[in-house]
Amino acid sequence: xxxxxxxxxxxxxxxxxxxxxxxxxxxxxxxxxxxxxxxxxxxxxxxxxxxxxxxxxxxxxxxxxxxxxxxxxxxxxxxxxxxxxxxxxxxxxxxxxxxxxxxxxxxxxxxxxxxxxxxxxxxxxxxxxxxxxxxxxxxxxxxxxxxxxxxxxxxxxxxxxxxxxxxxxxxxxxxxxxxxxxxx
Amino acid sequence: xxxxxxxxxxxxxxxxxxxxxxxxxxxxxxxxxxxxxxxxxxxxxxxxxxxxxxxxxxxxxxxxxxxxxxxxxxxxxxxxxxxxxxxxxxxxxxxxxxxxxxxxxxxxxxxxxxxxxxxxxxxxxxxxxxxxxxxxxxxxxxxxxxxxxxxxxxxxxxxxxxxxxxxxxxxxxxxxxxxxxxxx
DNA sequence: CGCAGATGAGACATTGGTGTCTCAATTTGG
DNA sequence: CCAAATTGAGACACCAATGTCTCATCTGCG
Numbered sequence: 483x484x485x486x487x488x489x490x491x492x493x494x495x496x497x498x499x500x501x502x503x504x505x506x507x508x509x510x511x512x513x514x515x516x517x518x519x520x521x522x523x524x525x526x527x528x529x530x531x532x533x534x535x536x537x538x539x540x541x542x543x544x545x546x547x548x549x550x551x552x553x554x555x556x557x558x559x560x561x562x563x564x565x566x567x568x569x570x571x572x573x574x575x576x577x578x579x580x581x582x583x584x585x586x587x588x589x590x591x592x593x594x595x596x597x598x599x600x601x602x603x604x605x606x607x608x609x610x611x612x613x614x615x616x617x618x619x620x621x622x623x624x625x626x627x628x629x630x631x632x633x634x635x636x637x638x639x640x641x642x643x644x645x646x647x648x649x650x651x652x653x654x655x656x657x658x659x660x661x662x663x664x665x666x
Numbered sequence: 667x668x669x670x671x672x673x674x675x676x677x678x679x680x681x682x683x684x685x686x687x688x689x690x691x692x693x694x695x696x697x698x699x700x701x702x703x704x705x706x707x708x709x710x711x712x713x714x715x716x717x718x719x720x721x722x723x724x725x726x727x728x729x730x731x732x733x734x735x736x737x738x739x740x741x742x743x744x745x746x747x748x749x750x751x752x753x754x755x756x757x758x759x760x761x762x763x764x765x766x767x768x769x770x771x772x773x774x775x776x777x778x779x780x781x782x783x784x785x786x787x788x789x790x791x792x793x794x795x796x797x798x799x800x801x802x803x804x805x806x807x808x809x810x811x812x813x814x815x816x817x818x819x820x821x822x823x824x825x826x827x828x829x830x831x832x833x834x835x836x837x838x839x840x841x842x843x844x845x846x847x848x849x850x
Numbered sequence: 851c852g853c854a855g856a857t858g859a860g861a862c863a864t865t866g867g868t869g870t871c872t873c874a875a876t877t878t879g880g
Numbered sequence: 881c882c883a884a885a886t887t888g889a890g891a892c893a894c895c896a897a898t899g900t901c902t903c904a905t906c907t908g909c910g
Binding site: 636 | 684685686687741744763765766788791795796797798799800801802804805806808809810812813815816820825826830833834837838839840841842843844845846
């Protein structure tokens with residue numbers, strides 16, 4: 483069953499998102515299986531890393547679907563995306579850190595696809611007048627992903643409460659750090 | 667002369683911030699020296715990594731000094747910090763990615779010190795009424811650093827023009843992605 | 851109970867990177 | 881111009897992680 487593979491991959495993320503160079507021993511232990519079994523499931527380290535990346539992209543893609551980012555007004559869509567992506571923030575943190583992944587054309591193409599959807603969301607929002615136009619859609623898209631990854635790391639290391647993460651992400655990204663003197 | 671060491675370290679950052687597992691061969695070539703000479707300057711890989719981290723922290727600390735983050739109103743101080751830190755964004759990107767670094771107590775202590783200064787800046791800004799209080803100073807501090815690192819990566823990979831980087835960082839972080847309907 | 855399949859523990863060879871060395875070539879300084 | 885020092889290129893041993901194997905153990909099922 484695929485659930486087995488995925489549960490191993492999830493355990494791997496927990497280790498790899500912090501220490502990308504963790505030994506297979508450590509990953510196997512984290513997954514609660516032996517190194518031998520880990521090898522039976524994944525042909526080798528490279529394959530494991532690739533599978534983790536693929537899982538991350540599948541989850542991110544699924545989050546975009548769940549949030550229906552192509553529908554409704556852009557701000558609401560982004561807020562939905564935040565809620566949908568926060569549970570998989572650790573996966574995204576891994577995707578952000580493991581640049582090596584994008585050497586694989588398949589992974590890279592899949593990433594381009596998802597990234598294009600996010601960029602399109604920001605472009606749409608700019609046209610709608612919801613998002614600022616002084617910042618390029620490309621930068622907005624990249625910065626958003628950086629903050630998602632940041633959320634993932636912060637939660638994982640206990641610096642941020644999981645319950646606060648969606649709020650913290652959405653509010654900072656959308657509203658910025660400055661307090662608005664608009665409610666006098 | 668220390669300039670020699672630092673120039674090698676700078677070259678190392680250029681490689682390591684993208685591929686933390688780059689071989690010493692590659693780093694030496696990037697620095698324009700042989701692997702033998704690299705070994706003569708730094709006893710080994712571990713030492714090299716540590717020195718790069720230390721350089722990053724020195725630069726970050728210097729940026730905090732240059733920006734005089736403890737003086738004046740918090741928003742202006744943060745804008746000064748942005749300008750001061752952007753040239754060393756790649757170093758910061760390395761610091762953000764290399765969690766392993768913080769196993770070294772000396773590095774970790776130095777980081778704590780700088781991080782405390784940034785947190786204090788946000789706390790001060792919140793008390794002044796400049797920064798939002800719904801977001802914790804800790805999260806503001808961490809998110810700021812995430813975005814600095816993001817700037818470093820984006821510039822290095824050519825996705826963001828260096829000339830735009832300070833503006834993009836300051837505007838997004840302070841103002842957020844949402845357009846303000848306050849100038850009708 | 852007995853069998854088939856899966857798993858864990860450990861041994862073993864391989865390998866790629868690192869650390870160390872030597873020596874020739876180049877540069878520096880007198 | 882020569883001597884000293886530095887560097888680059890390459891050879892070499894070492895080591896740790898990986899990949900592969902075997903075998904004992906455990907589990908599920910008839």
